[in-house]
Amino acid sequence: MIRNCFVRLALIxxxxxxxxxxxxxxxxxxxxxxxxxxxxNGLRILSAPDRSSPTVAIQVWYHVGSKDDxxxxxxxxxxxxxxxxxxxxxMKSEMMDRLTEDVGGFNNAFTADDVTVYYEVVPSNYxxxxxxxxxxxxxxxxxxxxxxxxxxxxxxxxxxxxxxxPPYGRFEYLLQQxxxxxxxxKRPTIGSIEDLxxxxxxxxxxxxxxxxxxxxxxxxxxxxxDPKELDAWVDKYFGPITRPDKPLPRVQVKEPARKGESxxxxxxxxxxxxxxxxxLAPRQADPDSDALRVADAILSAGESSxxxxxxxxxxxxxxxxxxxxxxxxxxxxxVLTAVLSQGKKPxxxxxxxxxxxKKMQDSPVSAAELEKAKNQIITEQxxxxxxxxxxxxxxxxxxxxxxDPARVNTDLARLQAVTAADVQRVMKKYLTDSNRLVLYYLxxxxxxxxxxxxxxxxx
Amino acid sequence: MNRMSxxxxxxxxxxxxxxxxxxxxxxxxxxxxxxPPPPASPRSVEFPRPVEQTLANxxxxxxxxxxxxxxxxxxxxxxxxxxxxxxxxPGLADMTANLLTKGTQSRxxxxxxEAIEALGGALESGARWDASNVxxxxxxxxxxxxxxxxxxxxxxxxxxxxxxxxLRQQYLDNLTLALGEPGSIARFVAAxxxxxxxxxxHPIAGTxxxxxxxxxxxxxxxxxxxxxxxxxxxxxxxxxxxxxGFTLATRYxxxxxxxxxxxxxxxxxxxxxxATKPGRVVVIDKPDAGQAAVFLARIGIxxxxxxxxRGIVANSVLSxxxxxxxxxxxxxxxxxxxxxxxLDARRDIGPFVASAQTKNESxxxxxxxxxxxxxxxxxxxxxxxxxxxxxxxxxxxFSRSLETGGGLxxxxxxxxxxxxSLDEINHYINNVxxxxxxxVQKFAGKxxxxxxxxxIVVGNAKVxxxxxxxxxxxxxxxxxSDMDLNxxxxxxxxxxx
Numbered sequence: 001m002i003r004n005c006f007v008r009l010a011l012i013x014x015x016x017x018x019x020x021x022x023x024x025x026x027x028x029x030x031x032x033x034x035x036x037x038x039x040x041n042g043l044r045i046l047s048a049p050d051r052s053s054p055t056v057a058i059q060v061w062y063h064v065g066s067k068d069d070x071x072x073x074x075x076x077x078x079x080x081x082x083x084x085x086x087x088x089x090x091m092k093s094e095m096m097d098r099l100t101e102d103v104g105g106f107n108n109a110f111t112a113d114d115v116t117v118y119y120e121v122v123p124s125n126y127x128x129x130x131x132x133x134x135x136x137x138x139x140x141x142x143x144x145x146x147x148x149x150x151x152x153x154x155x156x157x158x159x160x161x162x163x164x165x166p167p168y169g170r171f172e173y174l175l176q177q178x179x180x181x182x183x184x185x186k187r188p189t190i191g192s193i194e195d196l197x198x199x200x201x202x203x204x205x206x207x208x209x210x211x212x213x214x215x216x217x218x219x220x221x222x223x224x225x226d227p228k229e230l231d232a233w234v235d236k237y238f239g240p241i242t243r244p245d246k247p248l249p250r251v252q253v254k255e256p257a258r259k260g261e262s263x264x265x266x267x268x269x270x271x272x273x274x275x276x277x278x279x280l281a282p283r284q285a286d287p288d289s290d291a292l293r294v295a296d297a298i299l300s301a302g303e304s305s306x307x308x309x310x311x312x313x314x315x316x317x318x319x320x321x322x323x324x325x326x327x328x329x330x331x332x333x334x335v336l337t338a339v340l341s342q343g344k345k346p347x348x349x350x351x352x353x354x355x356x357x358k359k360m361q362d363s364p365v366s367a368a369e370l371e372k373a374k375n376q377i378i379t380e381q382x383x384x385x386x387x388x389x390x391x392x393x394x395x396x397x398x399x400x401x402x403x404d405p406a407r408v409n410t411d412l413a414r415l416q417a418v419t420a421a422d423v424q425r426v427m428k429k430y431l432t433d434s435n436r437l438v439l440y441y442l443x444x445x446x447x448x449x450x451x452x453x454x455x456x457x458x459x
Numbered sequence: 460m461n462r463m464s465x466x467x468x469x470x471x472x473x474x475x476x477x478x479x480x481x482x483x484x485x486x487x488x489x490x491x492x493x494x495p496p497p498p499a500s501p502r503s504v505e506f507p508r509p510v511e512q513t514l515a516n517x518x519x520x521x522x523x524x525x526x527x528x529x530x531x532x533x534x535x536x537x538x539x540x541x542x543x544x545x546x547x548x549p550g551l552a553d554m555t556a557n558l559l560t561k562g563t564q565s566r567x568x569x570x571x572x573e574a575i576e577a578l579g580g581a582l583e584s585g586a587r588w589d590a591s592n593v594x595x596x597x598x599x600x601x602x603x604x605x606x607x608x609x610x611x612x613x614x615x616x617x618x619x620x621x622x623x624x625x626l627r628q629q630y631l632d633n634l635t636l637a638l639g640e641p642g643s644i645a646r647f648v649a650a651x652x653x654x655x656x657x658x659x660x661h662p663i664a665g666t667x668x669x670x671x672x673x674x675x676x677x678x679x680x681x682x683x684x685x686x687x688x689x690x691x692x693x694x695x696x697x698x699x700x701x702x703x704g705f706t707l708a709t710r711y712x713x714x715x716x717x718x719x720x721x722x723x724x725x726x727x728x729x730x731x732x733x734a735t736k737p738g739r740v741v742v743i744d745k746p747d748a749g750q751a752a753v754f755l756a757r758i759g760i761x762x763x764x765x766x767x768x769r770g771i772v773a774n775s776v777l778s779x780x781x782x783x784x785x786x787x788x789x790x791x792x793x794x795x796x797x798x799x800x801x802l803d804a805r806r807d808i809g810p811f812v813a814s815a816q817t818k819n820e821s822x823x824x825x826x827x828x829x830x831x832x833x834x835x836x837x838x839x840x841x842x843x844x845x846x847x848x849x850x851x852x853x854x855x856x857f858s859r860s861l862e863t864g865g866g867l868x869x870x871x872x873x874x875x876x877x878x879x880s881l882d883e884i885n886h887y888i889n890n891v892x893x894x895x896x897x898x899v900q901k902f903a904g905k906x907x908x909x910x911x912x913x914x915i916v917v918g919n920a921k922v923x924x925x926x927x928x929x930x931x932x933x934x935x936x937x938x939x940s941d942m943d944l945n946x947x948x949x950x951x952x953x954x955x956x
Contacts, residue, residue, distance in 0.1 A: 054502035090493045102848030104855030110468040125499040153793025164749025167639035304572035319632035375579035386863045
C-alpha cells in the first residue's frame with residue numbers, strides 16, 4: 001500500500017475479481033454494518049465489530065489537511081502530523097510506538113489535502129489503552145524544541161526522498177502546483193524546505209488549538225471489541241474533552257473555472273520526458289464523480305485499459321501511461337500522464353492522450369468495457385475490505401470526505417448505475433480544451449538556451 | 460488509477476530525549492488519568508493448515524482453505540529464477556516469466572489481458588531470486604476459468620518476436636528510470652559488491668548491454684528446460700475446499716508432460732571467501748543526485764540455515780520503526796525519513812542489507828551509524844525490555860501478513876519453495892519466542908561482522924567524499940557515467956589507445 005511514501009487509498013487494479021454480471025457482483029459485496037454515535041462535545045464515533053481475528057483497528061480522522069496550512073507555512077499540516085507522535089501531557093515522545101509496535105501492532109498516519117488520519121492496529125486486548133492514548137493527544141501536546149527540530153529534519157528528508165531523489169517526484173509535485181490558481185490545493189502537501197524551516201513551536205500550538213478539537217474529529221473502530229465496552233471507554237476518555245467556543249475556520253476560496261488551455265514546460269533530472277494533462281473536475285461528493293471514476297478505470301486499469309493498450313502496447317510511445325480521477329473535497333482534478341519511451345517525442349504522446357479522450361467523447365464505451373471497469377473498482381473495494389484497517393479507511397472516507405458514512409455501502413450501488421452515456425457525458429463536460437493544463441517535464445540536458453524558459457519555481 | 464490525491468505518511472514500508480526547554484501547551488482539558496490503562500488478557504490465534512498432493516507428472520499442489528471472503532488466490536511457482544541467468548544474459552529469467560502472459564498458442568497478449576480483466580482480475584508474472592511465478596486472484600466461483608488461463612500461459616507461451624522486442628524496450632525504459640534514482644543504483648551496486656560474478660550478483664531485470672543480447676531462442680530454451688511440472692508448485696488459497704482445489708489442478712495441469720531429460724544441474728552459488736574478505740567502501744558519484752543512498756551490504760544466511768530464527772530476530776532488533784537503525788538515524792538525529800535492514804535468506808546464502816537515504820551532506824555520518832549499529836549488536840546482548848517488543852513486532856507482522864488470501868498463499872509458497880514444513884506457519888510464533896538475547900548476539904558475531912561488511916554510497920560525491928575518506932582509507936570512487944553493472948569490476952574498461 002505504501003511505496004515511495006505516497007499512499008494511495010485505493011490500490012492499483014485490484015487483482016481479485018468479481019463475476020461478469022455487475023448486479024451479481026454487487027449482491028456479493030458484503031454490506032458493512034456499523035454504529036454511528038456522537039458525544040456532546042461533538043466527537044463522532046463509527047464502529048463495526050468483527051471478531052474473526054483477535055485484532056482491532058483504531059483510526060482518528062481530523063478534518064484538516066494541507067489546504068489548511070497557515071500562510072507561508074506550506075507543508076505544515078503534514079509536519080504537524082509527525083509532531084503528534086511526540087510528547088503529550090501524559091505520554092513521552094514515541095510512546096505511541098511503545099503501545100502499538102512493541103505489542104505486535106503498528107501505527108501510521110497520513111496527511112492529504114483535506115484530512116489527516118492517524119491509525120493503529122493492535123491485539124484487541126489493547127483497545128482501551130489506545131482509546132486512552134488517542135484521547136490524550138487530542139487533549140494537548142507538550143513538545144520541546146529539540147524534538148520539534150529533529151522531526152522537522154525528518155520531514156525535510158521525506159521531501160528529498162519523495163520529490164528530489166526519484167526522477168519524476170518533482171513532476172507530480174508540479175502537476176498539482178500548476179493546476180490551481182487560487183485554491184490552497186496549489187500548495188502540495190509536502191510543502192517546501194523554506195516554509196518548513198520557517199515553522200516554529202508556536203505554530204504547532206496554534207494549529208492544535210485551532211483544528212484538533214473533538215467536533216473536528218471522527219473516531220473509527222473496526223475489529224474485535226465488545227460494543228458496550230467500547231462505548232464506556234470512549235465516554236470515559238474522550239468525554240471530558242471540551243469543545244472550544246470558537247468556530248472552526250474553513251477554506252472558502254473557490255477555484256475559478258479555467259478559460260483556455262495553459263501550457264507549462266519544466267526541466268528536471270529525468271532521462272525520459274514526461275507529459276501531463278490536468279482538467280478541473282467537480283468536488284468528490286458530486287454525483288459526476290462516479291462516472292469519472294469509471295472513465296479513469298476504462299482508461300487506465302490493467303493491460304487491457306485504453307491508455308496501456310494504445311500508448312504503451314500498440315504505439316510503444318510510452319513506458320508508462322496513467323489516468324487518475326484525483327478526487328478532492330472542494331475541487332478535483334482529472335489527470336492523464338505519460339512517461340515517454342526512449343527516443344519518443346512529448347508532442348506525440350500528448351496527441352495520443354488527446355485522441356484517447358476524444359474517442360471517449362465521440363462514442364460510448366462498450367457494455368463489456370463498462371462492466372469490466374465496474375468489476376475492477378468493486379474488486380478493489382472488496383480487496384481493501386479484507387482487513388479491519390481497510391474497512392475503517394472506507395468508513396472514515398465516507399463519513400468525513402463524503403459527509404455520510406452510509407455512502408460506504410450506497411456508493412457501490414451508485415457505481416453500478418453509471419451508464420455508457422454517463423461516461424461519455426462527463427468526458428465531454430469536463431475534459432474540454434479550455435479546461436486543460438499541459439505540463440511537459442523534460443530532461444535538463446534538453447534545455448535550450450534563450451527560449452522555453454520555465455517560469456520561476458520553488459526550487 | 461487511484462482515488463485519493465497524493466498523501467504523505469509518517470513512515471514508509473514497515474511500518475525521548477532530555478527536554479532543554481519544554482514548551483508547555485495549555486491543554487484545553489485533561490484526560491481523567493495520567494497513565495495508560497493496562498491490557499486485558501489476549502486471545503489466541505490459529506492459522507489454517509495447508510494440505511497437499513503431488514500429481515503423477517510431479518507437480519506439487521497445495522491447497523489452503525479459508526472461507527471468510529469469497530476470494531481465491533493461486534500461484535504457480537517454477538523453482539528457479541534470476542540465479543539461472545547465464546553470466547552474459549542477466550534478465551533472461553525475468554523476461555521469460557514476463558513474456559508468458561504475452562501470447563499463447565490460442566490467445567495473443569491483448570486477448571489474455573482482456574480475458575482475465577473481464578473476470579475482474581489480473582495475471583502477474585515475473586522472476587525473482589530462486590523462483591519464477593505467475594499469480595492470479597479471482598472470486599471463488601471463477602477459479603476454473605482463471606486456472607485455465609494460468610495453465611495456458613505457463614504451458615503454451617509462444618514468445619513471438621514482436622512481443623520480445625516490445626518487452627525488451629519496456630525493460631530498457633524501466634532500467635533508465637531505475638538508473639535515475641540513487642536508491643536503485645545502490646541496490647544494483649551492492650549486489651555486485653557482495654556477490655561479484657556469482658549467480659545473485661547481477662541486476663535481475665538485466666543491464667543495458669545484456670537486454671540488447673537476449674534472443675528469442677534464449678528465452679524459448681530457458682522455458683523448455685525449466686518450466687516443467689516436476690520443477691513447479693501450485694498453491695491455491697482462500698474460499699476453496701481441498702477436494703475442489705485438487706480436482707481443478709488435475710483438470711488443467713494433469714496432462715502437462717514431464718520431459719524425459721533430467722533437470723539441468725544448477726550450480727550454487729556464493730563465493731565462500733566473501734565471508735572473510737575485508738569490506739569495501741564504494742562510492743558512485745552522481746552529481747545531480749537530490750539525496751544520497753547509503754547501504755551497508757554483506758552476505759547473510761540461507762533460508763535453511765539453523766540460525767534462521769536467530770537471524771530474523773536479530774534483524775528485528777535493528778530494523779522496523781523502533782529498531783536501532785531508525786532510532787539512531789531518524790528518531791534521534793533526523794538524518795533520514797527511514798532506516799531499515801533486511802536479512803534476505805535464499806536457497807543459497809542471501810544478502811544482509813541495511814540502508815537509509817539522507818541529504819548528501821550527511822552521507823558519511825549515516826555510513827558510520829550503520830556500521831556502528833552492526834558492531835554494537837555483536838558486542839553485547841540486547842536487554843530483555845528491548846528484545847521482547849522486537850519479537851512482538853515480528854509476530855505481529857507475520858500474523859497480519861496472513862490476514863489476506865494473497866498473503867497466506869505467498870507465505871506457504873515460500874515454505875514449499877525451500878522444502879520446509881508447510882505447518883511452519885503454525886510454529887512461527889513459538890520459534891520466534893524461543894530466541895534469547897544471547898542468540899541475537901551470537902548471530903551478529905557469527906554472521907554480521909562489521910569488518911567484512913561493505914559500504915556503498917550513491918550521491919553527489921563532492922559533498923560527502925572528504926569526510927568519508929577521513930573515516931575510511933580505502934574509498935573507491937566510480938563516476939556514474941563510468942559505472943558498469945555487467946561484472947564485479949563495476950567500472951567500464953577504458954578504451955585502449
